[in-house]
Amino acid sequence: HFAFEWRDAFSVDVAALDSQYKNLFQLINRLYQFSGDYSSVAGMLDTIFDTMKQHFTYEENLMNQYGYTYLEQQKQEHQIMLEEILKFKRDLTENKQPNLLDFLTSLKERLIMHTLIEDKKYRSFFREKGVS
Numbered sequence: 001h002f003a004f005e006w007r008d009a010f011s012v013d014v015a016a017l018d019s020q021y022k023n024l025f026q027l028i029n030r031l032y033q034f035s036g037d038y039s040s041v042a043g044m045l046d047t048i049f050d051t052m053k054q055h056f057t058y059e060e061n062l063m064n065q066y067g068y069t070y071l072e073q074q075k076q077e078h079q080i081m082l083e084e085i086l087k088f089k090r091d092l093t094e095n096k097q098p099n100l101l102d103f104l105t106s107l108k109e110r111l112i113m114h115t116l117i118e119d120k121k122y123r124s125f126f127r128e129k130g131v132s
Helices: 015-033 038-066 071-093 100-128
Strands: none
Touching (some): 015 100
């Protein structure tokens, strides 16, 4: 069973960012439900890519605005995740029969690790700056 549920442990204590992450988790769960229908998968991948890109842009702009030290590291992580989605979609459209469950599991793990490790680094930083 594939479940990608938001937990309070993932919170970065910035309401807008938490809300965006919750939405991403829901979209990834929805994509899993489409696993047999590749045309729906391609459309959902576009939605997830766009949503993730918007979230990363918002997050990076916030970091830039407040002078967050690890901004470049965050940008690199973000780019890797976005490229993974594009690669999977390319494989899908080229009929390479990529494994959706493997992809989703990898994306889920990367996103969780990113949230728990990289994003937690800015939690206290933003709190000190009064960002909530």
